[in-house]
Amino acid sequence: MKKNIGLLIVVLLVAVMIGTYVKQQIDKDREIETTSLGKEMDERKIGLSNGDTPPDFTLTSLDGKNVTLSELRGKKVVLNFWATWCPPCKAEMPHMQNYYEQYAKKDNVEIIAVNLTSEERDVTADAKIDSVMTFRDSFDLTFPILLDQDPKNSIGIAYQILTIPTTYFIDSNGYIQRAIKGPMNVEMLKKYVDALD
Amino acid sequence: MNNTEWFSIRALTLPATAVALLVAFFIVWLVLRVQFSKKWAGVYGDAVFTFIVVWKFSIIVTDFKVVIAQPFSLLYFNGGTIGVLLGVMAASLQLWWKRQQFQFDATGVAACSWAIILTQSIYQWLVVLLNDNQTTSEVITLFVLSTLTVIILWKMTAINRALFLYTSGFMIVALFQPYGLWQPAVGVSVILLILGLVIQRFAGTPK
Numbered sequence: 381m382k383k384n385i386g387l388l389i390v391v392l393l394v395a396v397m398i399g400t401y402v403k404q405q406i407d408k409d410r411e412i413e414t415t416s417l418g419k420e421m422d423e424r425k426i427g428l429s430n431g432d433t434p435p436d437f438t439l440t441s442l443d444g445k446n447v448t449l450s451e452l453r454g455k456k457v458v459l460n461f462w463a464t465w466c467p468p469c470k471a472e473m474p475h476m477q478n479y480y481e482q483y484a485k486k487d488n489v490e491i492i493a494v495n496l497t498s499e500e501r502d503v504t505a506d507a508k509i510d511s512v513m514t515f516r517d518s519f520d521l522t523f524p525i526l527l528d529q530d531p532k533n534s535i536g537i538a539y540q541i542l543t544i545p546t547t548y549f550i551d552s553n554g555y556i557q558r559a560i561k562g563p564m565n566v567e568m569l570k571k572y573v574d575a576l577d
Numbered sequence: 578m579n580n581t582e583w584f585s586i587r588a589l590t591l592p593a594t595a596v597a598l599l600v601a602f603f604i605v606w607l608v609l610r611v612q613f614s615k616k617w618a619g620v621y622g623d624a625v626f627t628f629i630v631v632w633k634f635s636i637i638v639t640d641f642k643v644v645i646a647q648p649f650s651l652l653y654f655n656g657g658t659i660g661v662l663l664g665v666m667a668a669s670l671q672l673w674w675k676r677q678q679f680q681f682d683a684t685g686v687a688a689c690s691w692a693i694i695l696t697q698s699i700y701q702w703l704v705v706l707l708n709d710n711q712t713t714s715e716v717i718t719l720f721v722l723s724t725l726t727v728i729i730l731w732k733m734t735a736i737n738r739a740l741f742l743y744t745s746g747f748m749i750v751a752l753f754q755p756y757g758l759w760q761p762a763v764g765v766s767v768i769l770l771i772l773g774l775v776i777q778r779f780a781g782t783p784k
Contacts, residue, residue: 386612394723397702563653
């Protein structure tokens with residue numbers, strides 16, 4: 381008798397799995413039908429959920445160049461938010477740099493690291509930029525670092541950055557595909573980018 | 578299978594594969610508890626614990642320089658693919674070292690076979706359900722692994738034949754998956770097959 385209980389659970393599990401899978405497939409088919417009817421073809425909205433167009437911005441990089449997010453369409457974008465005082469950001473940066481060197485060209489990716497400059501812990505604006513520069517040099521970072529110097533932290537708020545690092549993965553059509561909170565290593569970055577269109 | 582989904586819990590983002598593995602561990606533990614005894618569920622729990630600890634800290638081996646430069650890395654990262662393989666090996670070695678203490682009898686060997694097969698199958702099923710992959714590879718994974726699992730657990734008592742059949746079946750399934758034979762899950766399956774064979778050998782010998 382006892383032998384059958386475990387086996388029964390396994391058979392039940394199989395049934396549940398297959399049932400769930402079939403249901404998923406049916407739902408997916410319906411979704412395709414409705415989209416092909418044109419019901420969900422309306423313009424994608426600006427927002428932060430998967431499939432949305434991210435809020436656009438133009439920021440100045442540490443090198444003094446202006447970078448506009450929407451102009452990067454055609455490339456996959458890894459949009460990272462960070463600050464120099466944040467330990468997980470520090471842990472993540474060398475991996476970002478390694479990824480950038482090894483794969484950015486091959487995978488057609490741009491890494492955009494937005495520093496929440498107004499949240500830096502120095503007193504004057506210049507001192508804040510100095511600490512970002514020191515940080516960049518100590519990690520030999522070569523990808524563009526943008527400065528969000530607005531004292532109201534408008535871009536951080538537009539992207540609802542509550543924990544840093546937060547990273548948005550944007551596909552080459554300019555739609556958000558994923559938001560990741562917490563630090564990533566090269567292997568994770570590679571996986572997330574590979575999942576992008 | 579490609580991982581296409583991630584789950585966010587507060588400041589932590591977990592890939593669907595990690596979630597699938599954790600859930601699989603729990604279900605298998607539960608099945609072992611019902612089907613066999615507290616003892617074998619406990620042995621399984623220990624092995625899982627060793628796996629998780631070694632996988633997590635294996636970044637010391639895989640990325641020594643980064644850990645020295647940034648000790649924080651230990652907190653945030655894990656050993657990745659190599660870490661998974663090291664974790665499975667460590668858990669297997671632990672079972673082998675403690676074979677005298679556990680005394681694998683017929684029940685123990687059966688529990689071992691169930692644990693090895695079910696952990697892999699449930700993990701694969703969950704990965705299919707949680708992610709979005711090519712339909713053919715999904716259907717083959719679900720169908721072949723379900724059939725294999727139920728038939729093996731129901732009919733086969735010899736662990737060596739059971740595991741041989743399972744691992745070769747899984748390799749055929751893997752051929753239809755995005756990464757083919759060259760994926761960690763196949764490596765893990767082979768290590769576990771060896772573990773099963775070794776345990777069966779020692780089960781017969783008196784202590």
